[in-house]
Every structure is written in C-alpha cells, then in structure tokens.
Amino acid sequence: MAVELEAEEIRRRAETGRRLKAGIGTLSTAILTRLDQRLPWYRAMPPADRSWVGLVAQSGISSFVEWYRTPSMPIRMVSEIFRAAPRELVRSISLTQTLQLLRVVVEVVEERVPDLARPGEQADLREAVLRFSREVAFAGADVYARAAEARGTWDARLEAMVIDALVRGDAGPELSTRSAALGWRSEGPVAVLLGQAPQRAGRSVEQVREKAGAWAEDCLVGIHDDRLLIVLGGCEDFQQAGEQLGELFGPAPVVLGPQVATLAEAGASARAAHSALRAVAAWPGAPRPVRAEDLLPERALAGDEAARRTLIAEVYHPLAQAGGNLLETVSQYLDCGNSLEATAKAMYVHPNTVRYRLRKVAEVIPYDPTRSRPAFVLRCALVFGRLAAQAPAGELSSSHNPSPGAW
Known part of the structure; x- marks a missing residue:
C-alpha cells in the first residue's frame, strides 16, 4: 500500500512538472511584465541589462522545474542560475534589487499555482516554490559576497599600485586611470600627507582610510616600508586636515606635501613630502605636520x-x-x-x-x-x-x- 501511495505521489509530481515545463514561456513573460510594472529601477535599466535579467529569471524557472520534477537533484545546484549572467550584472544590480526580483518571481508563480497543479498538489507546489526561492536567495547572497570579496582584494592591489607609483615618482594619465578604477571622483586639489607608519596594534589601513575620508572628498592610503602615505583630494583645509590626522601616524614628524591641481600630479606632492621628511630633522622646532614648502632650506641643503x-x-x-x-x-x-x-x-x-x-x-x-x-x-x-x-x-x-x- 505504501509503495502504491509513493508511486502515485511521484506520478502526480511528474504531471505537475510537465505542466510547469510547458508553462515556462508563459511564466517568463508574466514575470518580465510584472517586473516592468513593479520595479522602477528595472524599467530604467539599459536594454542589454534587462535582457540579462530576463535570462536569469528564465534560468531560475527552468532550474525550479528540473528540481521539482527530479526531487533527488541537489537543491544546491541553484547557484547555476547566476552563471547565466555576466559578472558586470552584479555591479549593475544590488543584492537588495536581486531580492526584489526574486520576490516578484515568487509572487507570479504563486498566483499561477492553480493553473499549474491539481488541487491535491497545490500545497506541495507552493511549499516547493518557497523552499526553492529561499535557496536562490542564499545562493544570490553568496554570489554577491564573493564578488565583494574579489572586488575588495582587487581594489587593495590597485590602491597599492597607485601608492607605489607615487613612491616611485610616476605621474600622468596611468595614475589617474588606476585611481578612477578605485572610484576616485574628486576634481579638487590634491596633497600628500607622509609620516611614520603607526606603531599601535590594531590600527588598520581601513581605519586610517575611514578617518581620512572624513576630511576629504576622496583619499588613498598605503604603507610603504615603515611610512604611511595618505593622498587627500578635494579637502577644504589641508593644513587643518593634517593636524587632525596626525594621530594616525607614528610619533615621528609628519609632512604635508604641496597642493597640486589633479591626482595625476600627486607624484610631485609625494616627492616633495618625502624630501621634506628626510630633511625635517634639521629643524627641531618644526610644527606637526610641517609643510614641505616650509622646509625648502633644509631640503636644498640635503x-x-x-x-x-x-x-x-x-x-x-x-x-x-x-x-x-x-x-x-x-x-x-x-x-x-x-x-x-x-x-x-x-x-x-x-x-x-x-x-x-x-x-x-x-x-x-x-x-x-x-x-x-x-x-x-x-x-x-x-x-x-x-x-x-x-x-x-x-x-x-x-x-x-x-x-x-x-x-
């Protein structure tokens, strides 16, 4: 008797699965129509991105149908849904927007349950939709977490390359291009703050960046050897900012490089700051921070x-x-x-x-x-x-x- 009931359940599930598969096209169309009605940001997307969203939605429906028809298939395979779209789509759509998409998809599928399943199968289908959508949400969160981690690693490397270029005295369009990739948007003047790297435990580069960002429109932070370098962009008062950020450095003198017009010229500010830091010992009474221009005699003598x-x-x-x-x-x-x-x-x-x-x-x-x-x-x-x-x-x-x- 139990075997017969199990066989009957499998038969009904297979029948619902066939109905689901036959209705994939209709469901996809209904979902895209609902997205256009409910989500303003979706309507404002470029056609190419809208097309990719539709492909992801259709992939999700197809994956659900395959899983529902084959219960033995691991539900973890929902992560394959997001592989249909390019990586750039993760930058175009936030995790919050992805969850809004998923909510619309579930809403449309639940509305169509009476048409897709017989009365005895409707409850099971609704439960399966909710379970599958939960797994899709977890998979989406994992995709965004991995993308953020990879982007953070790449940004850290890119920032280190920019700082290294400043240390070497490089300048020009390449520096601006790399900084733009990091999200540098300031069009204001730029200056470099240079001093001994902090000796206190627990002072991370991210903490330094957060404090420096409170005083400037944009900032870059890097540690080279035993020195901490902060690039400030679009600051209203560089001298005051330097005084407030002095606590981020070690106990040795801190030097503020001259202001330059753009980030592409920041190498000149860094060179002057480095030269001043080498010569500041000749002026025991120098303020902290001291401007590189105020150390012209010591720098020239050095x-x-x-x-x-x-x-x-x-x-x-x-x-x-x-x-x-x-x-x-x-x-x-x-x-x-x-x-x-x-x-x-x-x-x-x-x-x-x-x-x-x-x-x-x-x-x-x-x-x-x-x-x-x-x-x-x-x-x-x-x-x-x-x-x-x-x-x-x-x-x-x-x-x-x-x-x-x-x-």
Missing part, C-alpha cells in the same frame, strides 16, 4: 634640486628683479646680525630707509627678514642664488639630486 630651484625662483630672483636695492639691503641686514643701525651705517643710509626697504621685501616675497625663520630662508636663498648666478650654465643642475623613488 641635496634636493627642486627645493634649490624653488628658493632661487621664488625668493632670490623676485628680490633681484624688484630693484630699489632690496636684495643688497636684505644681504647687508643679514650680514649685520639683523641690526637696523649697523645695516644703515654700512650702507650710508638712515635706519628708517632700511626699515622701509625691509617692509618692501616682505611685500615682494612672503618672508619677513626681521623674523628668525624667514631670515634663515632668505639667507639660504641668497647663497644658492649667488652660486647659480656665478656658475656656468647647467653646472648646478648636474649636482647631486637624490632619486625621488629612493625611499
């Missing part, structure tokens, strides 16, 4: 050719071209130990004349010779400017200049 040229171009040449004996006055003032009276006596002018010229100096360049730190910058600029003026063309340019990639 062999940074770019810093030497900047001192000549932005300090020495403007004074030499301003006239009014400004260059001579500054030179004499520094040689006289910053004494107005001694400078006036040496130049045979009144102290007020010296005072007036020094004020003019502070208007021509952003350095006040009456203050100690700016006076040091001016003295170094004068030294390098005089050497450049006396040296044969190209001689100083061939002087030692450490490789920007020699971290």
